[in-house]
Amino acid sequence: MAKISIENLRHSYLPFPDPAREDQYVLKKLSIDWQDGGAYALLGPSGCGKTTLLNLISGLLIPTEGTMKFDGRDVTRATPEQRNIAQVFQFPVIYDTMTVFDNLAFPLRNRGVSEAEIAPRVKEIAEMLDLSRTLYNRASGLTADGKQKISLGRGLVRSDVAAIMFDEPLTVIDPHLKWQLRSKLKELHQRTKRTMIYVTHDQTEALTFADQVVVMNNGEIVQQGTPVELFERPHHTFVGHFIGSPGMNVLPCEIKGGKTFYAGQMIKAQNEKALKADGKFEIGVRPEFVTLAKTGIAADVVKVSDAGRFRIIETISGGNTIRLLLAEDVSVPSGQVKLAFDPEHTQIYQNGWLAGAAA
Numbered sequence: 001m002a003k004i005s006i007e008n009l010r011h012s013y014l015p016f017p018d019p020a021r022e023d024q025y026v027l028k029k030l031s032i033d034w035q036d037g038g039a040y041a042l043l044g045p046s047g048c049g050k051t052t053l054l055n056l057i058s059g060l061l062i063p064t065e066g067t068m069k070f071d072g073r074d075v076t077r078a079t080p081e082q083r084n085i086a087q088v089f090q091f092p093v094i095y096d097t098m099t100v101f102d103n104l105a106f107p108l109r110n111r112g113v114s115e116a117e118i119a120p121r122v123k124e125i126a127e128m129l130d131l132s133r134t135l136y137n138r139a140s141g142l143t144a145d146g147k148q149k150i151s152l153g154r155g156l157v158r159s160d161v162a163a164i165m166f167d168e169p170l171t172v173i174d175p176h177l178k179w180q181l182r183s184k185l186k187e188l189h190q191r192t193k194r195t196m197i198y199v200t201h202d203q204t205e206a207l208t209f210a211d212q213v214v215v216m217n218n219g220e221i222v223q224q225g226t227p228v229e230l231f232e233r234p235h236h237t238f239v240g241h242f243i244g245s246p247g248m249n250v251l252p253c254e255i256k257g258g259k260t261f262y263a264g265q266m267i268k269a270q271n272e273k274a275l276k277a278d279g280k281f282e283i284g285v286r287p288e289f290v291t292l293a294k295t296g297i298a299a300d301v302v303k304v305s306d307a308g309r310f311r312i313i314e315t316i317s318g319g320n321t322i323r324l325l326l327a328e329d330v331s332v333p334s335g336q337v338k339l340a341f342d343p344e345h346t347q348i349y350q351n352g353w354l355a356g357a358a359a
């Protein structure tokens with residue numbers, strides 16, 4: 001297992017990109033360190049560059065600029081074989097005519113591991129993945145999730161890999177089995193302590209699997225943090241929108257004489273001291289931190305939707321939509337209401353970035 005360090009990485013699919021033209025690069029100056037044994041998720045919308053980054057780490061692509069190190073060793077130009085990465089793809093990569101055992105043994109046999117060592121290792125992995133009962137059946141008879149379990153097992157079976165990378169591995173799995181495999185993967189990480197990198201555009205998958213989630217947008221890493229950090233302190237309004245359901249409310253605000261105003265009414269924001277000058281900015285406050293109050297911001301309730309344990313109340317205030325959550329047992333108001341924002345969870349953003357946050 002290895003610590004992975006990425007320094008000033010840039011990537012363009014053009015043969016001769018113009019370094020001054022940022023639009024020609026699908027990844028724009030990434031620098032990040034991933035610790036040995038960590039569980040990471042790369043989360044972002046389609047086209048933001050997740051697969052490109054994964055292929056740069058595994059060595060299927062060589063970056064246009066920048067350096068990649070495994071445990072301090074420069075691997076920027078190393079081949080996939082030299083990097084020793086296991087990769088699990090969207091669609092199961094298995095041999096239908098072989099048994100489950102032989103599929104799991106394949107990566108070990110390929111590297112000349114003796115049969116005496118292979119048997120216990122394959123049985124251990126099969127047991128972790130609940131494949132023991134079908135170990136000597138042909139893989140062709142298995143369901144899609146059974147086949148994808150074999151793919152996961154092939155990624156896990158070698159103990160000498162630098163990292164295991166998963167590229168949207170639950171895409172072909174039935175929705176009701178997804179959570180089972182997701183928790184299985186989390187358990188496997190806890191048992192094996194391998195460095196795992198999990199690529200997905202699904203926030204639930206990322207937040208349940210990873211200790212650290214790396215949010216990407218438009219070829220950049222916007223924030224890396226624990227699920228709680230991403231929820232409580234989004235470094236960018238994009239993270240606020242992308243994580244959470246519904247996402248963070250983002251509203252125009254004004255700072256005058258060091259005080260924050262929304263729609264002419266003074267409010268308190270957690271980081272207002274970070275701004276050195278007056279001006280127009282944005283505030284971000286999640287629906288979880290907006291409450292109904294006796295006095296406060298005037299708003300009109302326009303829609304109520306049921307979301308299981310709570311309801312989502314959509315209001316309009318000063319021409320902006322503000323959403324809040326109400327518990328099932330609280331009566332839903334209609335018409336005009338007053339709203340309050342929790343000052344500890346109301347943040348100011350400047351050009352999309354959290355004011356005062358370390359870069």
Ligand code: ATP
Binds near residue numbers: 026044048053
């Ligand atoms: P998805 O979830 O849809 O796979 P992604 O976040 O993994 O998206 P990438 O597949 O890395 O994103 O794509 C990033 C950008 O690079 C996209 O604009 C895509 O069109 C472009 N791209 C990807 N592969 C190539 C290629 N081989 N040649 C040219 N452009 C490419």
